[in-house]
Amino acid sequence: MSADVVIVGMGYVGLPLAQEAALQGLSVVGFDINPSVVEGLNAGHSHIDDLSDDDIQAMLSAGFRASADDSVLAEASTAIVCVPTPLARDGAPDLGAVTGAVSTIARHLRSGMLVVLESTTWPGTTEEIVRPVLEEGGMIVGTDVFLAFSPERIDPGNATYGVRNTPKVVGGVTPACTERATAFYQRFIDTVVPAKGSREAETAKLLENTYRHINIALVNEMARFCHELGIDLWNVIDLAATKPFGFQAFYPGPGVGGHCIPIDPNYLSYTVRTRLGYPFRFVELAQEVNSSMPAYVARRAQDILNEDAKALRGSHILLLGVTYKRNIADQRESPAVPLAEYLREWGAEVSYHDPNVPTWNLPDGPLERVANLDHAVKSADLVILVQNHDAYDVEALAGRAQSFFDTRGVTTSSGVNRL
Incomplete structure (x- = not known):
């Protein structure tokens, strides 16, 4: 045959x-x-x-x-x-x-x-x-x-x-x-x-994802100082996106995941370093910024709890959405994993919910999804939206939570903490 x-x-x-x-x-x-x-x-x-x-x-x-x-x-x-x-x-x-x-x-x-x-x-x-x-x-x-x-x-x-x-x-x-x-x-x-030729085709793929990697790092770094300056970066991006030329919107988040964005640009950086002997500085800086976002989100969570007169140690934190991308079950390189590790290392009790992931395999063992989302949201000291799946009515969930941290910029309530 x-x-x-x-x-x-x-x-x-x-x-x-x-x-x-x-x-x-x-x-x-x-x-x-x-x-x-x-x-x-x-x-x-x-x-x-x-x-x-x-x-x-x-x-x-x-x-x-x-x-x-x-x-x-x-x-x-x-x-x-x-x-x-x-x-x-x-x-x-x-x-x-x-x-x-x-x-x-x-x-x-x-x-x-x-x-x-x-x-x-x-x-x-x-x-x-x-x-x-x-x-x-x-x-x-x-x-x-x-x-x-x-x-x-x-x-x-x-x-x-x-x-x-x-x-x-x-x-x-x-x-x-x-x-x-x-x-x-x-x-x-x-x-x-x-x-x-084949080299041009190989490099085209790396350029596509390096472009995204660097621009995501740009808005991730802007998210940090805009928070300190009291500027709503999400509104800033919406405003900039009204320009019909010369701008493409990228959005901050708790980190980058999947096989492509966190990995592919490193192939190009590796080639430049090993063959030419100098660094691809944009990629290496972007990697530094994006890989630090889970720790930044964890620190922000600590600050939010402090504002509620609660310590991170001993607090119950619920993570919503643990996949690297919305509406799928793929968890490859998901930033939710290092985020959970930071929170647990600092003493928090971490649970999760994701409509696409019945069991979440963390480095130290599997974690079962909370059985009752509504009860888990109400009882958690802090709820963190890590991935905005369509299955979530985020506004309603934020309204029921004691404290809500939106890392995806989808909520509109003034009482919600946003990245």
Whole structure:
């Protein structure tokens, strides 16, 4: 049995990509080394926010299948790598999953095959790390096989932009590789944008998220001094956003989360430091500001309790929303985790509620969601809105709380503390 594409890694990137390709008529196999993921998918069960069980059933009806057997790669005319690239301790991207996936593909490489890396990484990875592995068997990239990088642009929870209508950047190691990869993605994606090369495509993804990282850090730092100066930053941003050109609104918060914003800019910083010998100062300063926000929120919580003649130690603090983004269950790099750790370290009793997270896994063990939200809000010494899920009637919750701290700027009551 042949396949148009085998997608390696059935997570937040690979599975939506597989869905779109399958629904557009391509024969798709999802390869994953986790047997439980494979079994779940083949049984019609989704394990990510953006796809429901019905979505998986529709994929299966369109011919999709999942496998933990790497021999399926021998069937594919195209293989796409969508595996995690977390940060290692030295700040470099951990390419263990990428090199493992590429080595697996190389064992099944055949003439004419297209290999695409979608996992975010530092500029040069596709050409310097992936290409040599593929060429070990004697085939030449650009002649015998084709290799490209295409940055994933998955935005979990975004109901407007998905895989098909988000423009797809594609950069090949050679012009022939770019042409081949572009033709492949054009089969199921509306707009494909060829890059000059794989390094440009790799760097484009890092620029996108570095831009956001730095601008979020800007408003996070402004939130601190605007609070001290008695200025409503949320109103300031609304006012600035009335300008129809030259301004894009970014908003402060308790920190940044997800795989992209807190991690991707560090790949670029790492590349500059290791290859050029000097720092990427904007990124490093932005990282310092954004990573300090959970501690800042914890200190503000302490100040709010002091104003109520209460000590942080021994106070009951309820956190509302512990995911990194609203209306999803994804907790990767959520700032709620370090916030909870600071509060507990300083003596507070911390509980939480999140409609999407029945059990919250903290570093020192799991925490069960409060059973009765209304009772928990009324009984807590301080309620902190960490993530503004649509399921929350924030104004009503703030009205019932003894004290309420809004880190998302969504409340309008003058009696509420806002970041």
